[in-house]
Amino acid sequence: MTAVEAPAVDPVRAAELARIGLSWQPSGQAALRGPLLRLAEECDRAFTTLAGIWQAEEERHPASLPARRLQRVGYLRSFPHQATFAARLAPEESNLDAFLDGPVLHQGGDVAVTELAPIAQVLTPAACYHLFNDHLGETFDAPRYLTTRNTCFRHERYYVPLRRLSSFTMREVVCLGSGGEVADFLGHARAALDEFFDLVDLPLEWLTATDPFFRPQANPKYLMQRVQPVKHEATYGGDLAIASINRHHDHFGVNFDLTRGDEPAHSGCVAFGIERWLFAITDRHGTNPAGWPGLADAAAKVRSGLGGGRV
Structure with missing residues (x-):
């Protein structure tokens, strides 16, 4: 790929982030400690609280996936430029x-x-791949809600502290079910997130997006996503996606032999990029922890307002 120069980083902002716990490597990796680490953990507590709306089951997975399993959905042909x-x-x-x-x-x-x-x-390129892989061949007699967090790895043309990393933390909530069940899940998830964003005073705009395919104009999957959008990103500041809602239809169900009753299972996910949340919160509310919103409390309020259980 053609080299792209990274955007300039504000040295004052970089110094402030370092003061509250960011160590940055030019390779695109970040280490966290102190207040910034505590904020990252509170972000994840908030996201798992939101996952509790659907009583999503927590899973933990390793750092990598078998290439032959990942290629069931054509990952290496679609994203060879990002694969690690x-x-x-x-x-x-x-x-x-x-x-x-x-x-x-x-x-x-x-x-x-x-x-x-x-x-x-x-x-791992995205946390949800493990969920489909680990449930290979299963049949569901009711919608299944799962959540997981993993360190994800993607090669990028440039890196920016907290905004674009080569390894980053992703929390996902996934629904496996019928097409209607997945659509209901994604609709409720977007409503819950809108309320959560409002409570933590984080102005975000939902934008239609596509996955970062290699040579997208030659990839039929990219063209299909343009014709029938399946990815919507909650975007901060006009250009930073910090969460996304994704509808997969039966793509993973067919390729991982997942069924809902007698039909291939549909799936959808809600994804959160934790380091990007750190950027957005410290940009919006400053680098003094006293000014940060109570993320976990806000998520609990959203969950309680939706009945405290599965919607």
Whole structure:
């Protein structure tokens, strides 16, 4: 891909974020501590509280997925520019000796690899993929609501602190059911999020979006998303998506053999990018923790207002 220069970062803002707990690496990775880490954890508590509206079951998954499973939905052909792989040296002693006989690291800091073992794992690109993979072949006699959090990995053309990262934290809430059940879930989720955004005084605009396909104009999936939008992003400041609502139809149901009754299951998800929430909250409410809204309390109020249980 053509190199793109990263937008300039305000040094005053960068210093303020560092003061409250952000350590930034040019590779696009962020470390959190202190007030910013506590805010990240409160964000996640708020999102899991919202997931409780549907009594979503929590799951925990590893850092990577089998490439052959991920390719069931054509991920590697659609997003080769973003894929990040779990790689290691081939285990033969001759190969390891050749590695040790070399510089190990090049002058620029890159590992001086010799032969690599076959690559069979893709680092998690989105948290929800694990849910479809782990429930492979299951049949549901009622809508199923699941939630998970994972560190996700995507190669990007540039990185910006908290806004665009190579590894970031994603919380997702997923519904598996009939087409109507998924549509109801997504409609209620959007209403709940609108109320939540209002309570925490975060002005967001819902915009129609598409997934970041490679060479999108040549990809029929991108063209279909333009004709029949399935992705809507809650956008802060006109250009930063901090949450999204996604309707998959039966795409994952067909490819992961998931059924609702006698038909392929439909699915939909609500996704939150936690680091982007940190940017939006500190941009809107400042970097003094005393001025931050009570996210978990606001989420509890939304949940209570919807009856405290599944809608």
